[in-house]
Amino acid sequence: MTADLGFAAFVERNRPRYQLYAGARLPAESGPSAVVNAVPESVREGWEWLLRQPCPAADVWQELSLRAGRQADRTVPHEPTINSLYGQLPTGCADSVLLCRRLGFGIEEAAELMGAEPSTVEAALAFARRVLPHLAEEEHL
Known part of the structure; x- marks a missing residue:
């Protein structure tokens, strides 16, 4: 239960900033919100493991940056x-x-x-x- 609350707090605190980042990297039609929403889903299962790592935020950021980069590679550049x-x-x-x-x-x-x-x-x-x-x-x- 505590881990679930910690996960929820982490997501709530960071989602708006993740959304700004993804929105700057990706055109709206390529789904920056979908990228941001996929990250918590991908780390939820391993949240307790992540909490034992030196810096969970770094691991989550790496996942977000990787997903945003992959999506950017598949879309038409919106900001050269x-x-x-x-x-x-x-x-x-x-x-x-x-x-x-x-x-x-x-x-x-x-x-x-x-x-x-x-x-x-x-x-x-x-x-x-x-x-x-x-x-x-x-x-x-």
């Missing part, structure tokens, strides 16, 4: 800038840029959502600025 971002950067870096630069999350919130350390998100953003210098000049993607 975002597709280019994922084509030129490792996924974790692109996710950090999308969350912080496009969606306006702070470093701490993006790190918490991805199950990463804030220093990891900062390093990803610095790497992205080196690889894609125009990012430093753009207010939003």
Whole structure:
């Protein structure tokens, strides 16, 4: 029962932010909500196991990012800038840029959502600025 409540709280807290992320990566007609809804269903069975892992949020984020990426690969690009971002950067870096630069999350919130350390998100953003210098000049993607 406690694990079920913990799972429900985790999903309730993160679903709106997951929806923002999936909505930024995917066109509405390709089903960002379906991607977001599929993630809790896929981790529900293993929730107790996930709770024993070093960072459950990181495992859930990885599942979301993977599903969103697969769906993005099967759809017509809706925002070339975002597709280019994922084509030129490792996924974790692109996710950090999308969350912080496009969606306006702070470093701490993006790190918490991805199950990463804030220093990891900062390093990803610095790497992205080196690889894609125009990012430093753009207010939003």
